[in-house]
Every structure is written in structure tokens, then in C-alpha cells.
Amino acid sequence: MLLKTVLLSLVAAALAQNHTGTLFTFDPGLGACGFTNTSTQTVASVSQTFFNTFPGHTANPNLNPICKHNLTITHNGTTVTAAIVDFCLTCPQFNIGLSPSAFTKFATIDEGIVNNVTWHVN
Ligand SMILES: *[C@@H]1O[C@H](CO)[C@@H](O)[C@H](O)[C@H]1NC(C)=O
Ligand SMILES: *[C@@H]1O[C@H](CO)[C@@H](O)[C@H](O)[C@H]1NC(C)=O
Ligand SMILES: *[C@@H]1O[C@H](CO)[C@@H](O)[C@H](O)[C@H]1NC(C)=O
Numbered sequence: 656m657l658l659k660t661v662l663l664s665l666v667a668a669a670l671a672q673n674h675t676g677t678l679f680t681f682d683p684g685l686g687a688c689g690f691t692n693t694s695t696q697t698v699a700s701v702s703q704t705f706f707n708t709f710p711g712h713t714a715n716p717n718l719n720p721i722c723k724h725n726l727t728i729t730h731n732g733t734t735v736t737a738a739i740v741d742f743c744l745t746c747p748q749f750n751i752g753l754s755p756s757a758f759t760k761f762a763t764i765d766e767g768i769v770n771n772v773t774w775h776v777n
């Protein structure tokens with residue numbers, strides 16, 4: 656009971672925090688959360704480091720509480736919210752990914768990258 660309360664407050668603290676990072680695009684498939692998603696769905700990935708340090712994580716990535724959350728990304732007046740479904744193995748801690756259909760709200764697929772986006776888990 657006490658542990659659960661501590662965990663909930665850790666999650667709440669994690670959710671309140673904004674991060675700055677680089678946005679890229681990725682092709683969804685069977686992701687770390689165990690869902691199979693497609694490039695036309697509005698889905699997101701975080702770095703493996705961020706995923707594996709989210710409060711409540713265990714050895715089984717499918718059970719990571721982050722999989723029940725969305726990522727909200729803001730850049731230059733545009734905001735997109737996408738479900739977190741996967742992690743990126745090689746990304747720096749605060750880099751994030753969006754499926755192509757969501758990424759194109761910020762830049763073209765050819766551009767491929769958007770620097771200095773503000774994001775948080777919600
Ligand atoms: C996080 O960033 C968003 C978008 O810039 C802003 O609206 C929000 O107030 C920020 N939240 C915190 C806790 O700083
Ligand atoms: C991602 O895929 C799962 C099924 O694997 C589905 O339940 C979920 O709605 C999909 N997410 C989005 C945002 O479409
Ligand atoms: C995530 O976003 C979807 C679609 O906007 C919404 O239905 C859902 O309630 C959100 N989940 C959370 C945990 O905010």
C-alpha cells in the first residue's frame with residue numbers, strides 16, 4: 656500500500672516534467688510495449704534509457720507503466736499528443752520519435768529531424 660503510494664507520486668513527478676530533445680521519425684511495428692502499430696497511427700517512442708527508468712518499470716517492457724501514457728510534444732506553436740508504444744535503442748535520453756503521420760505535423764519526412772522540441776509524458 657505504502658509502496659503503491661510512493662510509486663504513484665513518483666509517476667506524478669515524472670509526468671509534471673518537461674524535457675527538451677530532438678524529434679525524429681520511426682516506423683512503428685511490434686514495439687517494446689507489445690502492441691503492433693502502423694505508420695498511419697499517432698504513436699511515439701522514447702529512448703531506451705528514459706523507458707527503462709520510468710517509475711514502475713520491470714524486466715518485462717510490455718508491463719512498463721509508460722505504455723499507458725501519451726507523449727505531448729510542442730514545437731514552434733504546434734502540439735501533438737501520441738501514445739507511447741516503443742523505445743529507441745541508440746537514442747540519447749531525451750530524444751523522441753513519432754510515427755510518420757504524426758511527425759509530418761512538424762516537418763517533412765525528408766527533413767527527418769526537428770531540433771529543440773519540448774515534451775512531457777501525460
Ligand atoms: C511544458 O511545456 C508546455 C509547452 O511549452 C507548457 O505549456 C507547460 O506549461 C510546460 N509545463 C511545465 C510543468 O513546465
Ligand atoms: C497501437 O496498437 C494497439 C494494438 O496492438 C492498439 O490497441 C492501439 O490502439 C494502437 N495505438 C494507436 C494510437 O492507434
Ligand atoms: C492519450 O490520448 C488519447 C487520444 O487523444 C486519449 O484518448 C487518452 O485518454 C490519452 N491517455 C492519457 C493517459 O492521457
Ligand SMILES: *[C@@H]1O[C@H](CO)[C@@H](O)[C@H](O)[C@H]1NC(C)=O
Nearest residue numbers: 730731732733761762769770
Ligand atoms: C515556425 O512557424 C512559423 C509559422 O508557421 C514558420 O513560418 C517558421 O518557419 C517556423 N520556424 C521553424 C524553425 O520551424
Ligand SMILES: *[C@@H]1O[C@H](CO)[C@@H](O)[C@H](O)[C@H]1NC(C)=O
Nearest residue numbers: 675729730731770771772773
Ligand atoms: C528552444 O526552444 C525554446 C522554447 O521554445 C526557445 O526558447 C529556445 O530559444 C530554443 N533554443 C534554440 C537553440 O533554438
